[in-house]
Amino acid sequence: MNKNLGMFLVFIALILLSVLVVNGLYFNVPALETAEREVPAEVSEDYITANLSISQQEEYDPNIVDVVLGFENENTEQAAAVEENNRIVSRLMTILEEAELQNIETQGFRVYPQTRTNEQTGERVTYYTVSNQIKFTSTNLAELPVLLGRLLEAGANRVVNINYRLESSKQALEEVTAQALSSLRDRAAFLAENLDKENYRIKKINFGNQNIYGSDALKTMTRTAETGDFTKVPLAEQKVNISVSLSAEIELY
Known part of the structure; x- marks a missing residue:
């Protein structure tokens, strides 16, 4: 080469x-x-996760009331005791029908014997007690004390139950739920602002209880045989309380 x-x-x-x-x-x-x-790696969004719980309560004025009155009488003769109870029912029904009330009905009719010792003679005597109840509904709340007074004078001798409520609670529940959601948004916005975030996002929301609490107006109301007086039915400041609870998971970003 x-x-x-x-x-x-x-x-x-x-x-x-x-x-x-x-x-x-x-x-x-x-x-x-x-x-x-x-x-x-892909840059993750800069966010903070938080859980919020809201309990919203509002009071409403009741516009309807359910009433249950009780009355009883006794006699040594069963037939006489029943007859007297029937007379009381007739008087009460007449008053209620004149007032044009709703859902009038009797309930809880019962007859039972009781044996007691006569304090003067020492003799054992059997009495037949007849108990009964009458139920009605009224939208005239202002006149309820007067009406109850008339019923007591006609033979009713105790108030079993007084339930103040809303005739339609659906609208009130919707109003309180809307207020709870508004409170949720306000709290989420507050957290975002104070944690130097520009906005928030609600990822998940769970509705809890929706409760309606009627006013506890049941107080003893009896007519005494000696004076005929009766206690007043409490009507002032009666309210219906509606409560809505919810929880949510939010992201602040």
Whole structure:
């Protein structure tokens, strides 16, 4: 091999080496770029998660009342005791029908004997007691004390139950629920503002209890045989309380 041929082969080898290096760089560049794009993890949103609980309560004036009155009488003769009870029922029904009330009905009729000792003679005497109840509904709450007074004078001798309520509670429940949701939004906005976040997002919301509590107006109201007086029925400040609770998961971002 002469000198010129050897130099020519060296020249050819250098050219081939250059081509391989250039091609290697060419094909490796995209792979490097792809690797550089995949290595960094996706930047997560900067947010804070919080849980909020809301309990909203509102009072409403009742517009209807359910009343249950009780009355009883006794006699040593069962037939006489029943007859007297029937007379009381007739008098009470007449008063209620004149007042044009709703849902008038009798309930809880019962006859039972009781044996007691006569304190003067020491004799054991059996009495037949007849108990009964009458139920009605009224929307005239202002006149209820007067009406109850008339019923007591006609023979009723105790108030079993007085339940003040709303005739339709659906609208009131919707109003209180809307207020609870408004309170939730206000609290979420307050947290976002005070934790240096621009906004909030409600991710999940759970509704809890929706309760309606009538006013506890049941007090003893009896007519005494000696004076004929009776206690007044409490009507002032009677309210119906509606309560709505909910919880939510929110994100502040």
